[in-house]
Amino acid sequence: MTRTMRTPEEIAALFTEKFGGELGEVTVKEWAEGVKKTPIRSVWIRVSRDVFKDAVRCLVDIDYPHLGVISGADMGDEVELLYHMMIYFGERGQEINVTLAVPLPKSDLRIPTISDIIPGAVYSEREKQEMLGIEVVDIPDSRRLFLPPDFPENVYPWRKDETGIREDMIKELWAVGRPTGRPAPPVAPKEEKKKEESATAGETPEQTEPAEPQKPPAAPEPEEVKNDE
């Protein structure tokens, strides 16, 4: 397999040239870590549903991509699917993460399958169907993936509207409290500690504010000193 390496800018330009008006925002990002600051490059392309499949084919022509996963976000009026695909892997630091983002209006949540181009995509497509309530047209296997068989229909865990997880489906573990009718813990001081813990755990979902996360660093530090001695 011979590869012609393109820069992220060239890939962005190639897509813009080919699909022009059908593309939304196209961004090239770079991030670097370590002492040498080796750049990690990514291209983000927002593309309309009509040309989405052609865009995937276009990417396959550039280099057969590794589909990392399909993410999905509920944006209010629309559901956005993001196909994270990597090309040029196998070459040191050359990999480019190309993300194709496809917005779908909530009135028509259909998207063509890409499993005929990338067979491994079925797995992630099945997950998106059950989690976001989208319909992947022509998917070879439309069964549920992760959700149990007794999970109610038309409830989609990742949605943030009325089709999301209902209040009555949520079981707050902290609200259950300590089980009664158990023998008392053998060491008395420990019990006090545990009470404190369950009390703070109880507050976590509401009180997301800084006061709470501050605790962890304070506790381990003295321990570490002890270890070193």
Added chain:
Amino acid sequence: MSENKKIGSTYSIPIGPVHPALKEPILFTFKMNGELVEEVDFAPGECHRGIEWMGMRRNPVQIVHLTDRICGICGVSHSLAFARAVEQIAEIEVPERAHYVRTIIAEYERLQSHLLWAGVAAHELGFDTLFFLAWRVREESMDVIEYLTGNRVNYGIVQVGGVRRDFTEDQFPRIEASLKYYEDVAGKLLNLFLEDRTIQMRCKNTGVMSEKEALELCTVGPTARASGLAMDVRYDSPYAAYGDLDFTPVLPHQYLGLTNGDVYDRIVVRLLEVVQSVDLIRQCLENMPSGEVLWEKKYPKILAACKKATGEAVGRIEAPRGECLHYVRMDGNTNPQCWKVKASTYSNQMSWLNMLKGEQIADIPIVVASIDPCMSCTDRVAVVHGERTDILTKADLHRLSVEKTRRLAQWS
């Protein structure tokens, strides 16, 4: 199918939901033709805990600790991938030393995970002395992880913007001692696993996956590399300190001269990665820059920075089993607007469908185990054969595998 009607045609075997060699329970359905697997189907989700849902209702500093608990073996992979995504969105610059600390702990995780897997693989083949040996050797890395982070699992070391504990110079001798230990024992392990005739007979040409299949089925990590697909996030998109280190992805042909893409190659890749990890940790120790390990000591400030941030990013890292990907989108609220977690097994599961086709029942445990290094037990296997239902326990399935090993040993 019609030809085989006389001998009862095909029948299906559900295996699971709790299965040997899996950290997560999963239900397999095998369509069998005699001893041979004709078709495979699987249904995961038996322990889907809705972590993404929980995460979208928490702030990034809380999520980091939630990610620690996604997997019992990849204690640092998920938190590192998530932290990297958030750092990119908030444009937080992680101190250089923290990159090295992250790399060292990630490589120790790879050591223990691969050795754990090696033990499981030996056990699935009925080679229990090797299983005990591999796990005893693994214990050294667990001890060092505990020494460095305070925990054997759920290390809680990664924080958005760096790490929560530094590895100090006076801890280096202990790290060095463990590296020496692994160097000494590596030759023995390679010899025991790769030169053993029984292992060769059971693993060579079993569960084969070609490079093309590996690419098309989106496989990652050692599973993909064992099929000859050069793909390693550490090398392709060097995060943390990997850009500063000298290494190349481990591929089976480097050791064997050719790539078969079978179970044996997967053993080769993982064992050689153990050797590679030792080298990478040593390089980190030698080049470790000095300085802080956390971008901001005051957590409320980290949180405030996350709160202000808007944007989206992907954090990818190479977990012991392959690419681990976290997609995060922040929209100016405390909690992420979207969070998607992709663990490595997620990508690798599709490869079972091809690998298991044409294999025998007795090979199922090792082929299934060959992509994923986790230990669990099948609680039951029900063989539905016509009107009769036999329940095979984990012990039965394991016995079948051991018997096959014995048979092969006698013939040769």
